[in-house]
Structure formats: structure tokens, C-alpha cells
Amino acid sequence: MGNNAHEKKIYLITGNPHKFEEINALFKNHFLNYKLELKNAHPIEIQADDLVEVALFKLNSIKDKINDSCFVEDAGFFIDHPLQGFPGVYSSHVFKKIGNQGILKLIDDPSRSRARFKAVIALYFKPHDKVYVFEGEVLGKVAAKIRGSQGFGYDPIFIPNAMPHKTFGELTKEEKNNLSHRAMAIKKLIDFLKKNP
Amino acid sequence: MGNNAHEKKIYLITGNPHKFEEINALFKNHFLNYKLELKNAHPIEIQADDLVEVALFKLNSIKDKINDSCFVEDAGFFIDHPLQGFPGVYSSHVFKKIGNQGILKLIDDPSRSRARFKAVIALYFKPHDKVYVFEGEVLGKVAAKIRGSQGFGYDPIFIPNAMPHKTFGELTKEEKNNLSHRAMAIKKLIDFLKKNP
Numbered sequence: 001m002g003n004n005a006h007e008k009k010i011y012l013i014t015g016n017p018h019k020f021e022e023i024n025a026l027f028k029n030h031f032l033n034y035k036l037e038l039k040n041a042h043p044i045e046i047q048a049d050d051l052v053e054v055a056l057f058k059l060n061s062i063k064d065k066i067n068d069s070c071f072v073e074d075a076g077f078f079i080d081h082p083l084q085g086f087p088g089v090y091s092s093h094v095f096k097k098i099g100n101q102g103i104l105k106l107i108d109d110p111s112r113s114r115a116r117f118k119a120v121i122a123l124y125f126k127p128h129d130k131v132y133v134f135e136g137e138v139l140g141k142v143a144a145k146i147r148g149s150q151g152f153g154y155d156p157i158f159i160p161n162a163m164p165h166k167t168f169g170e171l172t173k174e175e176k177n178n179l180s181h182r183a184m185a186i187k188k189l190i191d192f193l194k195k196n197p
Numbered sequence: 198m199g200n201n202a203h204e205k206k207i208y209l210i211t212g213n214p215h216k217f218e219e220i221n222a223l224f225k226n227h228f229l230n231y232k233l234e235l236k237n238a239h240p241i242e243i244q245a246d247d248l249v250e251v252a253l254f255k256l257n258s259i260k261d262k263i264n265d266s267c268f269v270e271d272a273g274f275f276i277d278h279p280l281q282g283f284p285g286v287y288s289s290h291v292f293k294k295i296g297n298q299g300i301l302k303l304i305d306d307p308s309r310s311r312a313r314f315k316a317v318i319a320l321y322f323k324p325h326d327k328v329y330v331f332e333g334e335v336l337g338k339v340a341a342k343i344r345g346s347q348g349f350g351y352d353p354i355f356i357p358n359a360m361p362h363k364t365f366g367e368l369t370k371e372e373k374n375n376l377s378h379r380a381m382a383i384k385k386l387i388d389f390l391k392k393n394p
Contacts, residue, residue: 044241044243045244047244083294083299084294086295090244090291093287094291096281097280097281097282097283097284098280098303105302106299106302
């Protein structure tokens with residue numbers, strides 16, 4: 001039946017099935033000793049300026065209820081210049097309200113902008129009874145206009161430095177997995193799990 | 198010594214001394230049986246779309262530590278048209294990042310905008326061992342440009358319907374106290390305290 005009797009479970013806490021599918025695909029590529037399971041719980045999301053703080057609070061608000069290895073993943077889009085990091089930890093809320101059109105109105109000279117996508121994973125690892133943090137970040141800038149239909153959220157207005165002629169919205173899934181903030185953080189988590197099978 | 202031996206204490210939980218002064222001035226006008234005290238605690242501020250939810254969570258995260266009557270006050274600026282309520286519960290964070298200049302860039306036709314200031318007070322009233330909520334709201338629109346130097350935050354870009362030729366930033370303290378969202382919520386709290394001396 002393909003299942004390893006000694007396979008361990010690890011829970012991804014999210015209400016977003018899309019996120020689960022994306023992370024699960026990466027897990028399956030690596031023949032890990034862990035099986036990813038979706039846990040649709042309701043952790044507490046605080047207002048804070050730092051993504052790590054938000055992720056740790058979220059994890060700590062829920063790990064005792066799960067009582068097994070589990071993690072949360074949080075991502076944000078930070079426009080360091082000229083918006084002092086906005087929308088940052090509030091990325092998803094801001095996107096729902098003003099969208100990419102709104103963001104572009106706030107930037108006078110996109111060619112001089114500095115932006116980054118950041119992902120944070122906070123893991124409670126039961127065998128060590130400890131919490132670990134894994135981060136991934138991609139640097140780039142804001143595009144002059146919306147381009148591309150791949151991905152979601154701010155992808156069509158973000159140009160990564162590593163591929164300076166394309167937005168994230170114009171990359172294939174494979175291209176994006178090679179350089180995305182989320183893939184980077186997940187790879188660090190997978191390396192950790194390989195060392196702790 | 199002026200102090201009433203039977204005077205009771207009520208705690209305002211805030212890190213903002215300016216907010217304390219403003220509310221204390223209103224309390225002192227009313228010869229209440231309660232003395233307002235500042236409590237600089239650190240309640241938990243959650244990400245939620247609703248101001249009442251944020252205030253209740255904040256109060257509940259801290260009231261057991263205080264173990265006496267106490268309240269929190271939260272306010273937000275909601276641009277219902279054309280920004281679907283943005284910046285709303287994130288008003289203070291958004292203000293720090295993009296300011297009034299940023300907000301004005303997001304609004305193509307301010308004359309057709311609809312905006313409101315809202316304040317919410319969540320009170321834990323020890324004699325009843327119960328939580329009460331008091332709300333105040335002012336309707337208006339967004340100004341075409343920044344006007345006036347009174348008040349703070351979004352005041353210079355908000356025109357209340359009740360005084361359609363002035364922004365909140367152009368009102369005197371007395372004028373603002375007659376119609377502001379915060380004053381309205383505080384008056385409801387004061388009425389409650391008068392009925393429960």
C-alpha cells in the first residue's frame with residue numbers, strides 16, 4: 001500500500017489548501033520519513049511588525065493542542081523603498097483591500113524601488129520538544145505595471161533580481177520553485193527533517 | 198485633599214499617554230465616582246477585520262492580571278468607498294508606513310468617497326463580572342488634500358458630514374469633542390458609570 005509503517009506525521013497548520021498542496025509537492029520529492037498532514041486549526045494571529053514574531057505566536061497558541069510535530073508558514077511582501085516595508089506582515093489583508101493597482105499608485109519611480117518576498121516557518125519538533133525557525137527571502141523590485149498570470153497575490157508586480165526581465169507572475173512553477181522565498185524556507189525545513197529522520 | 202475616600206478606581210489600558218490625557222479630561226468634567234488610572238500593560242493585539250473583535254481579545258488577554266474594572270479603547274479610520282474599509286483596524290500601522298499622502302494617492306475622486314472614524318471601548322466591569330462594549334462613529338468623506346494642523350493621524354484628510362467645510366484637522370478641541378467618535382464612545386461609558394456609581 002506504499003505506506004511505510006514507521007512513517008511519522010508532521011502537521012501543517014493552515015486554513016489554505018493551496019498552501020498545503022504546494023508544500024506537500026516539495027515534501028513528496030524528497031522521500032522523507034515524514035508524511036505531511038493538513039491541520040485546519042485556528043491559531044492566534046497578532047499585529048506585530050515582524051513576521052517571525054507573528055509565526056512564533058501563532059505556533060505557540062496552538063502546539064499544545066496538537067501535541068505532535070507541527071509548523072506554520074507565513075509570508076509577506078515588503079517594499080523597503082519607498083514604502084518602509086509596507087505591506088509587510090499585513091500583506092494579505094492589504095491585498096484584499098487595495099490590490100496590485102493600489103500598490104502601484106503608491107510608487108512614483110518603480111525602477112528605483114527595493115522589494116522582497118519573505119517566508120518564515122516556525123516548527124515545533126516534538127522529539128526535541130523545541131521550536132525551530134526557517135526563513136527564505138528573495139530580493140527584487142516592483143514592476144512598473146502588472147505582468148503575468150502565474151502565481152497569486154503580489155507575484156505579477158515583483159521582479160526578482162535573479163531574473164530581472166520577468167515578474168513572479170511570468171515564471172513557470174519550476175522557475176519559481178528554484179528561487180522563491182517559500183521554496184527556500186521549505187528546503188531548510190526538509191534538510192532539518194533529513195538530519196532528524 | 199479633594200479625594201473622595203469612597204472613590205473607586207478604573208483602569209485605562211494603553212501605552213499612549215496622549216490617549217489617557219484626552220479621556221481623563223472628559224472623565225473630570227463629569228464628577229464621577231471613579232478615578233481614571235493609566236495602566237501601561239501589554240495586551241495581545243490580533244489581526245482581525247473587526248475593531249470590536251480586536252478590542253475584546255485585547256481586554257480578555259489582560260483583565261485577569263488587573264483583577265479590577267478596566268477598559269481598552271481602539272479606533273480606526275475606514276474608507277468604505279473606494280477602499281473597502283482600508284486602512285480600518287490597521288490604521289496606525291498603515292499611517293506609519295504610507296501616511297496621509299499615500300492614502301490620497303489611492304483615491305481618484307475624493308468628492309465621491311465615503312469614510313468614517315470609529316472608536317470601540319471594551320470594559321470589564323468588576324462589580325458585575327461582565328464585559329461591556331461602547332461604540333462611537335462619525336461619518337464623512339476624504340478631503341482632496343491635507344488641511345489643518347489640529348489633531349493627529351488621519352484628522353487632516355477627514356471631512357465630517359456634520360461640518361462639511363472643515364477637516365478634523367481644522368477643528369478646535371471643543372468642536373472635535375462635540376462630534377468625535379472617541380468622545381461619543383467615552384460619553385456612553387460615562388453614562389454607564391453614572392448609572393452604576
